[in-house]
Amino acid sequence: xxxxxxxxxxxxxxxxxxxxxxxxxxxxxxxxxxxxxxxxxxxxxxxxxxxxxxxxxxxxxxxxxxxxxxxxxxxxxxxxxxxxxxxxxxxxxxxxxxxxxxxxxxxxxxxxxxxxxxxxxxxxxxxxxxxxxxxxxxxxxxxxxxxxxxxxxxxxxxxxxxxxxxxxxxxxxxxxxxxxxxxxxxxxxxxxxxxxxxxxxxxxxxxxxxxxxxxxxxxxxxxxxxxxxxxxxxxxxxxxxxxxxxxxxxxxxxxxxxxxxxxxxxxxxxxxxxxxxxxxxxxxxxxxxxxxxxxxxxx
Numbered sequence: 001x002x003x004x005x006x007x008x009x010x011x012x013x014x015x016x017x018x019x020x021x022x023x024x025x026x027x028x029x030x031x032x033x034x035x036x037x038x039x040x041x042x043x044x045x046x047x048x049x050x051x052x053x054x055x056x057x058x059x060x061x062x063x064x065x066x067x068x069x070x071x072x073x074x075x076x077x078x079x080x081x082x083x084x085x086x087x088x089x090x091x092x093x094x095x096x097x098x099x100x101x102x103x104x105x106x107x108x109x110x111x112x113x114x115x116x117x118x119x120x121x122x123x124x125x126x127x128x129x130x131x132x133x134x135x136x137x138x139x140x141x142x143x144x145x146x147x148x149x150x151x152x153x154x155x156x157x158x159x160x161x162x163x164x165x166x167x168x169x170x171x172x173x174x175x176x177x178x179x180x181x182x183x184x185x186x187x188x189x190x191x192x193x194x195x196x197x198x199x200x201x202x203x204x205x206x207x208x209x210x211x212x213x214x215x216x217x218x219x220x221x222x223x224x225x226x227x228x229x230x231x232x233x234x235x236x237x238x239x240x241x242x243x244x245x246x247x248x249x250x251x252x253x254x255x256x257x258x259x260x261x262x263x264x265x266x267x268x269x270x271x272x273x274x275x276x277x278x279x280x281x282x283x284x285x286x287x288x289x290x291x292x293x294x295x296x297x298x299x
Contacts, residue, residue: 005205007204012039018045026049032056041193043193043201049217052220062167062197072159083117107148115172171188224271227263257277273295
C-alpha cells in the first residue's frame with residue numbers, strides 16, 4: 001500500500017498520534033508525516049504511506065498557509081498560550097493600524113531564531129526537552145520567507161492573521177516577534193494550517209473518517225506536482241530495475257528539460273524514479289540521468 005493521506009488534525013492530538021492512527025487504519029508500518037503540528041494546532045497534516053514516506057522531503061519543501069491568533073500583552077516561555085507566563089502588560093493603546101504597520105515589516109525574507117520549545121536537536125536531544133529542564137541554549141538564526149502576512153482583524157487584545165510562508169517558519173515565533181516589535185509582547189493562542197503546496201485543508205479527511213475506513217489514498221505524484229515527467233521505454237525500465245540510470249535512447253524526452261533539473265521517470269502512470277537530468281555526465285557516467293530515488297516496483 002503506497003500513497004498519501006491529507007488529515008485535518010484536531011486540537012489536542014499530536015502529529016505522532018495521527019501517524020499511529022494511519023498505521024492502524026492502513027495496516028501498514030511504514031508511515032510518516034510531512035511537518036509537525038503541535039497539539040495546540042489544527043489543520044492540514046500530510047501523511048505518506050508505504051513507499052511514499054520517501055517523498056516526504058518534497059512535501060515539506062512546499063510553502064504553507066496558516067491562520068493564527070495572537071494575544072497582545074502576554075509573553076510566555078513557549079511563545080504560545082500553553083507556556084508559562086514570562087511577562088504581562090497592557091496592550092490597550094495598540095491600534096489595528098499599528099499592528100498592520102508592524103506586520104508589513106515582516107513580509108519578505110527575514111531571519112528567525114527557532115524557539116527553545118521545538119523539535120530541533122542539540123547533540124541528539126530535542127530542544128523542548130532541554131527547555132522543560134530550564135536549560136536554554138543559543139540558536140542560530142534561520143532565513144525564512146514570509147510571502148504574505150494579512151491582519152484579518154483585532155478583537156481587544158486578540159489579533160487574527162493569515163500567513164503564507166516558506167518551510168521552517170515558526171508561526172508562534174512570528175507572533176512573539178511581532179509583539180516585541182509592537183513593544184507590548186505577544187503569544188500565539190490558536191493555529192490552523194490551511195494549505196501545504198498544492199494541498200488544501202478543504203480536501204482533508206477527519207481522523208474519524210480515517211478510522212471508519214472512509215478514505216482513498218492520494219497518488220504519489222501529488223507530492224511532486226510541478227516536476228517534469230519523462231516517459232521510460234522498456235529498456236529504460238529494465239535498467240532502472242537493476243539500479244542503472246537510463247540513457248537518451250531509453251526514454252521519450254518530449255518535455256523541455258533543463259540540465260540538472262529534477263524530473264520524474266515514469267512507466268505509464270507509475271513513478272519509477274526521481275532523477276536529475278545529466279546529459280553532460282557530470283554526476284553519472286552510466287546514463288543521462290543521476291538517480292536520486294528509485295522505486296523498482298513503481299508507485
